[in-house]
Amino acid sequence: MDGVHDLGGKQGFGPIDVDEVEVPFHADWEGRMWAIAQCARSPDWTIDWWRHVRELIDPVDYLSRPYFDSWAQTHIAAFIDSGELTLDEIVSNQSAAIPANQQPSQDNEDIFAAIEAQAYRFDREIEAQPAYRVGDRVFTRQLLPRHHTRLPAYARGKPGVIHAHHGAHVFADASAQGNEIAQHLYSVVFEAGDLWIEAGNRKDRVFIDLWESYLDPAQD
C-alpha cells in the first residue's frame, strides 16, 4: 500500500527528540494498550493483517496521534471487522453481548511463559529452490501493489546485491490477505548512492529484507 506509513526517505519531518526520558511507558494507558495487544486478538488475525489495518488509519491521524493510540485504533477497527466488537459498543462504551466465560487470570509467571511463547517463527520449508545466491545482482520491482506490501517505496526499481538468504518465510503480502504462502527471503544490500541522489559516492549502505517476488535478476 502506497500510504503515508511508507516513510523511508520522506522529507519534512524535522529533528528527532533525542532527550526523551528513558521509560517503557510515558503514561498508564500506553502500558495497558501494549498489554491488551499481547493478550487479546481474534484467532484469524495475522501480524501482517494487523499492520495493514494500522496503515489504513486516516493519514493525518497516523502522523499526528500518539503511537500507542494508533494501536488502540488498530485493535478496535480489527475487532469490529472480525466481529468481536461493534461500532455501537465502542462508541456507546456498553457491551451489547451476554458476557461469555471470563479468561482465567494470568500471574507474572504465566506472563513470562507467554512472552517466551511469543517467539513466533515465520520460516517454512518449501520445495522451490531459491532463485538467487549470495552475491547475485538484482533489481527491485517498480510497481507497488495497492494492498499491504513490505517493499518500501524508496527501494523500488533499484539495483541491489543479495547479501544473505534466510530460507523461505511467510510472505507478508499474502498473509495480510489471510493466505499463508512461503517464499524465499533475502537480505538485499543497496548502495546509498543508488537510493539517494545527494549520497553521491558516500560508501554507506542500506540492508533490506525482501521476498523473492519483489526481485528481478539484474540485466547484464
Added chain:
Amino acid sequence: MDGVHDLGGKQGFGPIDVDEVEVPFHADWEGRMWAIAQCARSPDWTIDWWRHVRELIDPVDYLSRPYFDSWAQTHIAAFIDSGELTLDEIVSNQSAAIPANQQPSQDNEDIFAAIEAQAYRFDREIEAQPAYRVGDRVFTRQLLPRHHTRLPAYARGKPGVIHAHHGAHVFADASAQGNEIAQHLYSVVFEAGDLWIEAGNRKDRVFIDLWESYLDPAQD
C-alpha cells in the same frame, strides 16, 4: 522534494466531497488571503520558491489545515525569510517598523488591469536544440532531488512518450533556488499500466509536463 505534498497515487485519503457548495470563498478570510497573495510579495520571490515554501510546511499541518491557511503560513514564512516581517511582529501582531509610504489604493478597474498583467509567460528563447521530438520514447529519471522539483514521485523511473514540445520554459527546480535557467519542456504521456500495477491493460493515460533534465532516452 520528497514530501507529503507529492500526492499523486498515494492511498488512504478517502472519498471526495462532491457536494461542496459552489462559491469562490467559503469564509471571508479565504478571500482576503487570496487577495493578499495577489498584491503583496517580496520582489525576488519566484512562483517556484513560493511553492517550495508551501511544501516545507509541517506535514501534518499541510494535510490537515484548510487550504488558504497554508497560503497564509507560506506568505508569512516567506516574508519572514526575505525580511519584510519578523517572527516577533507576526506573533505579537505589532509592527516594529516605522510605517513606510502606503501603497496607493487600487479600484476595480485597476484590478482588472492587474489580473490581465498576471498572464506571466515562462517560455524563453534558448540556443540549445530540443533533445527529443514528438513520438520519442523516454524514461523519467529515478532519483528525486532533495530540493524543489516538479517530477512527481509516481512518474519516476517510468517509460513515456513525448506527446508535445512546448519550447523552453523557466526550469522550476532552478527557479525555486533563485536562478532563472530555461530548459526544453515537453508533455510526456504515460500508459496507466506503466504507472499502476492494478491498471493492467486499461487504456487510460496520464499526461505530465516535464523538463528535459527529468528525462533520459529509452534504451532500445
Added chain:
Amino acid sequence: MTSFDPDAVSKIHRHLHSHLPSESALRVKALESLLVEKGLVDSATIDAWVEAYSEEVGPKRGALVVAKAWIDPGFKSRLMQDAVSAIDELGYLGKATAHLKVVENTATIHNLVVCTLCSCYPFSILGIAPNWYKTAAYRSRAVRDPRGVLEEFGVDLDDDIEVRVWDSTAELRYLVLPQRPEATQGFSEAALAKLVTRNSMIGTHRTLSPGSEG
C-alpha cells in the same frame, strides 16, 4: 533578500507552528494588518481583489469560451491551436493562463485535469478552484483511479472511453472542452454558456444537458 534556503524556512515554519494562533481567520488578519501597517498592501485594494474574484472572474468566463467554440468553428479552431490568443480575444487572458491548452472531450475520449503537486488551476478563466480540487483525496486519486473519482462525481464511463488525465506540473494549464449537449440546435451563445458547468471544464462532469446548470 530571500534566502532560497529550505532549512531556514523549515525552521521558520516550526516556530510559526508553535506560535501562530490556531484559527486561520486570525492568522490572515494578523498578516493583513501588519502588511497594511508597513505600507505593503492597502485594504481597499484587497477589497477590490476579493470582489473581482467573487463577481467577475469565475467559471462563467470559461463557459463562454466553451459556448463560443461550439457555435463558431473559426474560434474553436483558434482555441485548439492557440488557446492563449483565443481567450485574449475575449479579454480573459490573465493569471495562470499565459500557457493555456484546451483538451477536447469526444465520444471516445474523456479528459480530467489535476495538479498532484500543489493546486495549479487556470484562474483567469475559471476563478477560484473548488475545495475538492485542492484536497489530498482528489490530488492523490485522480491520476491513479480516475474512473473511481469520476464515479463519485456521478460520471459513469463506458470501458471503451479512454481517460486522459492531465497533471499540471509546469506552467501549462488545461481547460476541458466538453461535448455540446444534444438538442441544443439554435441555442444562443449565452444560452449555451448557461449549460456549461465548472466541473465539466475540469473533467469531473461529462454529459451536459439543456437542463444542467452553468
Added chain:
Amino acid sequence: MTSFDPDAVSKIHRHLHSHLPSESALRVKALESLLVEKGLVDSATIDAWVEAYSEEVGPKRGALVVAKAWIDPGFKSRLMQDAVSAIDELGYLGKATAHLKVVENTATIHNLVVCTLCSCYPFSILGIAPNWYKTAAYRSRAVRDPRGVLEEFGVDLDDDIEVRVWDSTAELRYLVLPQRPEATQGFSEAALAKLVTRNSMIGTHRTLSPGSEG
C-alpha cells in the same frame, strides 16, 4: 471472521475517526472495559503484562547479551552465527526475536537499525521501543540521512566509517553489538552490562565508556 478487506476497514476507521473520544486514554479504557466485559481479556492479566515489560523485559537483557559477547568468545561466536539459540541460552527468546540477527560495530563499520514501514523492534531483549524510534522523523531520515540522525544523537562519525542501515521489513530483527569500551579490562559481566546503553544496541550511540550509563 476477519474480512481481510482494506475497503471495509477504511470505512470502519472513518467511523471511528468521527466517533471515538479524542483522548487516547479514554479510547484504551473503552477498549479494555469492553474486552473484559466480553470475557476476552482479564484485567489482572493486563496488569501482569504491564509489570513484566516495566520491570523485567527491557534493555538490560540486551546489555547482558552484549557484555557476555565481550567476555566470552564462544558465546560471541554463537551469537554472531545463530543469535536465536544464543539468547535462548539466557532465557531471552520471545516476542519478535525468533529471527534475531546481531550486527557488529567495528572501527570501520557503524550499524543503525530502523523500521521505515512501521516500528519493528526486538522486544524480548530490548523491551518497549523508545518513542523517537517510532516517530516519522526517525523512520524517514534514518535510511536517507543516517549521519545527520547520528549527529543529532551526538554521534560524530569519521567519513571513512561505513554506515550500515538495517531496515526491518520482514520478521528478522537486528541487535547492534557495540564495541567494548576501552579501559574495561577485568570488568565483570555485570559491570560491563551496566555500560551498555539501549541506544548503542539500536545504533544511535557509538562510543561507550566506563562512565556511560546502562
